[in-house]
Amino acid sequence: MIISCIHIQSFGKINNLTLELDGGINIITGENESGKSTICNFIRFVFYGLPSKTEEKQKCISWETSRAAGYIIFSEDGLQYRVERDAVMTTSAEGKVSFSEKCTIYDNETNNPCLRGKNPGEEFFGVPESVFESTAYIRQLGESKIGGRSLLEASENILFSGDESAGTKKALKKLDEARKFLWHKNKSGGKIHDMQENLDSLEERIDASKSTGARLIYLDGRKRELTQSAEKAEKDAAVIKEELDTYERFSIKQAYRKCVKTKREAEELEAQREKLCDASATGGVHIYKSEYTERLRAYQSELKIATARYEDARTEMEAARKKLGDMNEKLAVFERFGSVEKRDALVHKVEEDKKALSSRKTVSLIGLIGTAVFASLFVASFIIGESGSAAIKTVFAVLAALCALFCAVGFIMAGGYAKRIRRVCAMFGCADYGEFDELVKASKKDEAALMYIIEGKRGAESKFDEASSALNKASAAIIRALEAAGFEILDNTALSLDRAIAKCDEKRSEIEKLEIMIREKKKSAEEYAAALASYPDELIAQSAKEDFPPELESYDYRKRKRDYEFLTRSAASSKERIYEIEKEYTELNAKGENPVKLAPEAEALKGNIAALTEKFEAYVLAIEAMESASGKLREGISPKLAKTAGKVMSKLSGGKYRSLGVDGDFAMSYFDGITHGVDSLSAGTMDIAYLSLRIALMDLLCKKSVPPFIFDESFARLDDTRLANTLELLYRLYGEYGQCLLFTCHGREREIMKSIGAFRQIDI
Template sequence: MRIEKICMESFMGKKDFTLTLAPGVNILEGDNESGKTTVADFIRFMLYGASSKGIGGALSERQRFLGFGETAFGGYMELSARGTRYRIDRKITAAANGFRESLQISDLATKSQVLKGENAGDALLGVPETVFSRTAYITQADGAYSGGEELSAAIENLLFSADETVSTEKALKKLDALRVSLLHKNGKGGQLSDLAAEREALSARLEKALSDNSEIIAKEGSLADTLKRIEDNRTEYSRTKKLCELYDSYIAHTRFEKLDAVDAHLAELDRAEAALLARFDGFAPDGEYLGRLRQAAENAAAEEMRVAGAERALKVAADARAAAEETPETGEDRDLADAARRAGGAAKAARTLNIIGIILLLLGAAAAGVVYLLRLDAPLYAAAGGAAAAGVLLLILAGVRRAKAGTLLRSFGVSSAGELDERLRAAEESRTAAEEARAHTREREASARALLESAKETLAEKKRALADILSRLGGGETDAVAGLAEAYIRDAEKLRTERQAAEEEKKHLTAETRAYDRETVAATLAPVGDLSVFEKVDITEYRRRRDFCENALAALESKKSDLEKALAALHATVEKPALLRAALDALDRQYAAAKAKYDAAELAIRAIGNASEGLRTRVSPRLADYAGKLLSAVTGGSIGELGVDSTLALTYMAEGGAHSVEYMSKGTKEAAYFALRLALVDLLYKEEKPPLVFDESFAYADDRRTERMLRLLCALAGEGVQSVVLACHSREGDIAAKFGCTRLHLD
């Protein structure tokens, strides 16, 4: 594997940092706190991610990698491995409930996403993060090389099973635990012992169940028969129900057709009503109109009769007036009136003459007395005598007049003027009555004439009202117009009756088809083709059979339920042989499987023990031999023989014996573990060698040993192994420059 480029968008406080690495050995120089360890951690983060767990209260890697005040960290790295160039984009974002990680590995040639859900280190290098960190990722603090036992176990697992999580030691423990769980070492306990006891008890139960199961067998037979009948009835029910539904769809179809016919009939009625309404220019005579027409005609006829009656009354009144005016006065009445005038005149003249005579007589007597007493002249006596004589004469004339009036009264059979006046008043009253009768007849005639005029005016008004009503239908004779109105009303009533019947039929048809969809009905009937077949269907028989099957199903389901309940009750007390036999067969299979598992565990324990021991025997010498050669090259041959135990602890040979590396100087011990790591890389990374990261790993080595270790790295570069050496001094860079290594600086 070769890292081509790294880009930190934000990582441990370093932002927008890009670094391009060359093949072979890269010396990356920088002061303390310049970010050298940050580069090393970023490479490991890109390959394996960051742990979310802290150890011993320390911050987790995710917490350490998150810069102060930042909410996310990550970036990308471009590399080549196994003949393909890849780009790894990894980012972890802090959230309220923890961290959220996004990872995408792309093939740079095809731009497609690959290795979904895998870490690049696991997929491309074939080792877990634990192995990578303790072999190819080397820091100054790793000189003591802690965790050797854990790495040793992982190495064994990788070499044995290609999976570092599969521990042979744990496998042996699990296999032994499995063997004991199957059968205790004393043979009295464990799954096999329990299964044997259970099988014996189950066999006894099966024998008892076989003797007690006759009723269950009978009921199960009845239940099977009932289930068969249920199935048969269900099939027949489905068939007849389908036929009934098809017939119902056919009926719905015919009703839809009737509904269409009714709609067409209603449309015809609309046109007929429109034509009828146009008959009288939009006027529609009805019963009210006909009633008003007849009432107006009756009113006009009544007024004509009233006019005729008024004319007859006028003629009667006129005849009565003429008769009254032609009645003559009687002669007696005229004579009586004339006598009354003459008698009255004579009596009046007699009274006048009598009064004047008396006055003159009195004046003459008075004058004579005065003349006598006064002794006046004789002429005065003559004058007084003449006045008295004139008075006597007038009195005589008054008597004549009274005699004449008496003669006249007696001629009329009355003795006095009073009686004559009575006769005269009676005659006057008779005359007045006749006059009043004539006046009354005139008034009757005038009243009859006015009544006639009023009747004529009312008749004219009634005739105008009748003519107005007649004009609504074009005018004409009342009977003819009434006939037209009656014909219109009959036609309208007929149309109205037909419409009501059609609308009522439409209402019923709509209600009957409401539950159906026209298109669904058509689709349902489409496979039938010729619908006339339904005319020959005895739907009553099909419905009877459908209902029979439905009722039979209900009865059979009830019987089935009763049988199932009875069987359930029996099964609660009587065990079923078939189930017991099946359980016994299953128990036999389980016992056989457990026995096979026990035998396999026995065999596996022996095989793994032998294989693990052989593996350790073969691997440790290889590691010791290769690491010794590398250490000899680094130390210039002063130490060339190493020993490696099962925990990867080192020993070296000196003064004829083996000694722990703890007796070495720091620089030599660092060189020993440097050699061990390179040996482990050679042993464990078969398909793809990892990039080697050294973070201040040569701090305790002198210049000569540093040069030798860098020379070894250059030799490995010739085999395709890339190295990144991080140093705070220029020494490593100056030495590496002799070998043409790439030298980079961190600002």
């Protein structure tokens, strides 16, 4: 079969889509959610109709038109056909969903209907929908598995009778029904069984007619015994019934008293709750409500933020004040040294000493490096041995000594300069030269520096004032809220707020506990009231006033109830048996059957039973013969499938897996020294294993026509090598005389097929 055209009028989310196809390989490419799976389901819909489940039917119906409609044009045995299918979903006023479906097969050249009443899939493919889905229709990733008993039975029917619907099971069922009609397996039913029962009854009647007189005497005596037994049972039952009625009134009184008590307790609890909910003591504020508590918690959060900002501002203000004081103190020290010329001379002297100190440190460092270099050369000349002259060694030693002396003198002079610098810095109250340098710079531009520090102090003080104001404002709002509800106000606002929140939570908790207790009491009262509702008001009023003996508290109601029911059943059984005895007595007395007249009827029944028994044995032999033939056929299916699937698997895996096992449920296995299920293989290898089985099933079952292979994103788990092997095999098997529809969102298939052979590319 070659599909040449697919037209989807409306199906799922697709409307008015037409695909033109060729024989061989067709690669249909589309993005995810572009409708590839919907097209695959449409092909199945056209050939086999809507699925059986309502929710799956609804997925086929167009979201816009409430219909599923379209057609497929294909060629088969030199003829061209068009299959049109239309399904409509309707919803009744009660919300019940129903579906109507119509399918017509046309000769596409003459446009005349043909093959009326036929299912297109079963007519052209020769297989039911379950076999089609397990062979030619390969779904998306993770759905490669096939099989089960239903597929095995359909395969057996096709091979045994050429018809998947008229299989050996149906034939065996009809034979077994005929056998059951005559005689069940355990001989407990059937026509022969009924006739045998009639014969037994007839023979019993013959025997009974001989002893009718004795039977009548026995029945009369038995009737007297049963009458006495029934009267005693009824008398005892009446006594117990009076006890049960008394206990029932006692139980009503108990339930009534508990109901009244429980209602009263519920009312008392409600009064306690109302007292707790009374807001007169809290200035009309319902402090137990969560809204009020949440408002207090919001105040608490605002207070914490305001307090934190206040502390930060205070710390910043104190730091600014200290910095201004420190700078003023140093400038005062600087001013005490007299004239500007004297201060400038000291500053100039320190700066000159600083430069000299730096140069002496540099010279000392050079001397140290020279000492290390010449000392190393001197040591190296001794290691080398006689190759160096004594004069060179002497030169190295002298140079090393001079460099060491040079370094020592430099360090001594640098120490003197550093000592003078520290002395001058101490005179100005500075710990080191860096602080002295900052003081000098500040003295040169003291007004600008002081203004900067003063502005910083003013900013910090302003920020502190704002934070202090915000804190006071938040505290005032909290105090007003707490005073309005009558809470105690302490010196610490935060502590007052914490205690108020705790009191609110405590009161709400008490109210919630009371509400739970109230609900439980009301529920119990309702249960008691419901139990009393089945009794008349007069009985309840009577029971409430009645006095009962104390022993009813321990009365075993269930036991006495069982005794009453036993006596009642016993009396009824005795009366029923008396009725049967009277009936039998009357019948026996009226019949007076003659054994001579009953004998010919018994002989005729024996002849009929013998004839039907012979027919029953013939049915049993036929069933055994068909089951034997069916078993041999079933045993031959798996080896054929395993052999064909193994050949295909070898080609798809590049010769790595050459044989496969297939059991009666189409579960697959392979052998590598130990037999494993294919589930232990990698995902891609398992996919090609089940693809091999599908191809083998197609070869075995599709005798009328090979349907197109439909692959819906089926190769996602295959690597490029195995994908190439798969496409090459499909091209070799179906590229010229068959058809494959490959639905994919990737470009791998297209690129690999370019190196294999011709194919049609379709983009959706």
